[in-house]
Amino acid sequence: MKKIFVINGAPKFAHSGGEFNKTLTDWTVDYFKNYKGYDVKTTDINDGYKPEEEVEKFVWADVIIYHTPIWWFQLPNHLKKYIDEVFTAGHQNGIYFSDGRRSANPTRNYGTGGLLQGRKYMLTTTWNAPVEAFTLEDEFFKQHSVDKGVMFGFHQMNAFVGLKPLDSFHFYDVMKNPNIGQSEKNYRAHLNKVSKEL
Numbered sequence: 001m002k003k004i005f006v007i008n009g010a011p012k013f014a015h016s017g018g019e020f021n022k023t024l025t026d027w028t029v030d031y032f033k034n035y036k037g038y039d040v041k042t043t044d045i046n047d048g049y050k051p052e053e054e055v056e057k058f059v060w061a062d063v064i065i066y067h068t069p070i071w072w073f074q075l076p077n078h079l080k081k082y083i084d085e086v087f088t089a090g091h092q093n094g095i096y097f098s099d100g101r102r103s104a105n106p107t108r109n110y111g112t113g114g115l116l117q118g119r120k121y122m123l124t125t126t127w128n129a130p131v132e133a134f135t136l137e138d139e140f141f142k143q144h145s146v147d148k149g150v151m152f153g154f155h156q157m158n159a160f161v162g163l164k165p166l167d168s169f170h171f172y173d174v175m176k177n178p179n180i181g182q183s184e185k186n187y188r189a190h191l192n193k194v195s196k197e198l
């Protein structure tokens with residue numbers, strides 16, 4: 001049986017109420033637990049956490065799923081803090097051993113010291129920005145996708161600790177057009193696709 005660790009990284013602040021990401025987290029748990037029959041653990045960063053226990057969840061899981069809104073073109077500070085604390089607790093303790101370099105050849109192999117090899121991760125993000133801001137020439141993101149643009153560092157972080165990516169899924173324009181019914185349908189189709197790669 002596959003083991004899935006689901007993180008809801010959406011705090012409640014200002015006009016980001018966390019409701020969309022909480023709903024998304026519930027869909028993910030329902031899909032893997034009730035539909036696929038997998039073993040699921042969760043963390044909601046709003047509920048507090050102990051870094052050492054979170055390390056155990058990362059090590060336990062076959063797949064880690066991150067749900068996050070985008071705040072000022074990056075992770076919310078709460079989720080970044082979670083990662084800083086948990087990955088630091090996992091240094092030489094399950095998450096990463098080192099930066100991967102050896103003194104004999106210090107210019108090579110940076111980023112190969114992760115200890116989470118054999119595991120995968122999936123990212124979802126939610127945006128006020130419409131998809132066209134990423135896809136259309138002359139619009140704000142100049143045709144840089146979420147994964148290759150704003151979230152490039154996030155994906156490198158996961159590579160650094162040894163995780164391999166599953167396809168991400170991004171929800172655009174969720175403040176003005178959350179379209180919950182269609183979002184759920186599209187997201188479940190995505191989960192059906194990625195779950196074939198587990």
Ligand SMILES: Cc1cc2nc3c(=O)[nH]c(=O)nc-3n(C[C@H](O)[C@H](O)[C@H](O)COP(=O)(O)OP(=O)(O)OC[C@H]3O[C@@H](n4cnc5c(N)ncnc54)[C@H](O)[C@@H]3O)c2cc1C
Nearest residue numbers: 016017018019020021069070071072073126127128129178
């Ligand atoms: C500090 C800050 C910086 C930001 N920076 C950026 C940025 O750089 N770029 C950008 O694009 N956006 C930005 N945003 C917007 C942010 O990305 C969105 O507010 C966030 O993605 C919304 O996610 P949420 O989980 O908080 O949803 P919520 O705000 O809780 O929900 C969004 C909408 O969906 C509805 N909804 C949610 N769940 C359900 C449900 N189950 N049934 C019916 N309706 C539902 C809610 O009622 C609401 O209308 C920023 C927001 C903040 C606070």
